[in-house]
Amino acid sequence: MRSLSYVCASTGETIPLEGPDIWAQTAEGLRGREWSYTLGYRSLTGVSRTAREAELDLTYVRCPEKVDWTRRLFDADVAAGTPGMFDADGWTTRAYVVKAEPQTITPVIIQQKLTVVMLDGIWRKAGEVQRFWSDSLQPGLDLDYPHDYEHDYKPTTRNATAHNPQPTAMPFQMTIFGPATAPAITIGGNRYKLTTDIPSGAFATIVGIAGRKSVTLTAENGDVTDIFAKAERGDGLDGGNYIFQPIPPGDSPVEWRGFGFDLTVFEEESEPPWT
Known part of the structure; x- marks a missing residue:
């Protein structure tokens, strides 16, 4: 994907995730897909696309203040019960960012692994x-x-x-x-x-x-x-x-x-x- 961002539902602010200071790398966790279904005898029933969890790696370069900024926006949507929106090249999906685990902490780079709950199971445009x-x-x-x-x-x-x-x-x-x-x-x-x-x-x-x-x-x-x-x-x-x-x-x-x-x-x- 050429562009990726998160739009906060609570404030309307947009978090760019393709640089220059906040990077989601290849965002492979958001690219996955999964159908929910029930197996029968030579059959598949109850087929639907439901909410699922995904992981997203974020790297912050020389901007610790933006780690605080993004955390506040992610948490605001979860606390308010108003899902934000990931936007990938104009394709959007509703989501919550419910967890962040620090991976690397240096004076230059802060890396976090985010847990994202993707509510729709689909992307729309x-x-x-x-x-x-x-x-x-x-x-x-x-x-x-x-x-x-x-x-x-x-x-x-x-x-x-x-x-x-x-x-x-x-x-x-x-x-x-x-x-x-x-x-x-x-x-x-x-x-x-x-x-x-x-x-x-x-x-x-x-x-x-x-x-x-x-x-x-x-x-x-x-x-x-x-x-x-x-x-x-x-x-x-x-x-x-x-x-x-x-x-x-x-x-x-x-x-x-x-x-x-x-x-x-x-x-x-x-x-x-x-x-």
């Missing part, structure tokens, strides 16, 4: 924002005739697709912009629907990441309201009407009408990619 425009920003969707007919003509097909570069379904964040009345979006056969209106100038945000699922409405003045109860969850995962349904792999057809929305697919890996 946000993909590029995929934008799906409102009808007003897409001319030619409706046929225009010089006089009225007894029925309306169906809007032309947008041929829009949502893209997930991973070979498995991935979590997402979706932002729906007002004005919109009970907005519904279909991606790959699943309907994502809110049973509430979004006023002009406001937007709804749906976060479908495990452990962080939320649905909020941000008003034009910036006020944020929890509207989790206004999100349809149907029969849950793979039920066809689940607000947090992960985005399928590859390209999926998208259907919506009237409003505009943004979609960000989060890629997940068991360890930070090597390339």
Whole structure:
């Protein structure tokens, strides 16, 4: 990895771990991966990626004051119960640093072996924002005739697709912009629907990441309201009407009408990619 840092949740401060004065060397402990599972008769069940412990060697060069600084930030997150974040080239994972054992102490170098609890078992990175425009920003969707007919003509097909570069379904964040009345979006056969209106100038945000699922409405003045109860969850995962349904792999057809929305697919890996 080219860059590695720890972001303290309690203060927002970032600890660079790739030098010039604090080094994590190759950080091989953070690179490992492990699945949790139960063995059966010629089978594997209960497969998941759970929290695990890892070791991280840190070397401080001519900066004993930074040993104190990093300790205070690591401990602040553990004491507050708010996990910090390791960031490796933009791939992030939530973690606590729960232990430090001195290895070498000289006037120039202090080396410590840290014990890290990695909570997610995975690393995530946000993909590029995929934008799906409102009808007003897409001319030619409706046929225009010089006089009225007894029925309306169906809007032309947008041929829009949502893209997930991973070979498995991935979590997402979706932002729906007002004005919109009970907005519904279909991606790959699943309907994502809110049973509430979004006023002009406001937007709804749906976060479908495990452990962080939320649905909020941000008003034009910036006020944020929890509207989790206004999100349809149907029969849950793979039920066809689940607000947090992960985005399928590859390209999926998208259907919506009237409003505009943004979609960000989060890629997940068991360890930070090597390339």
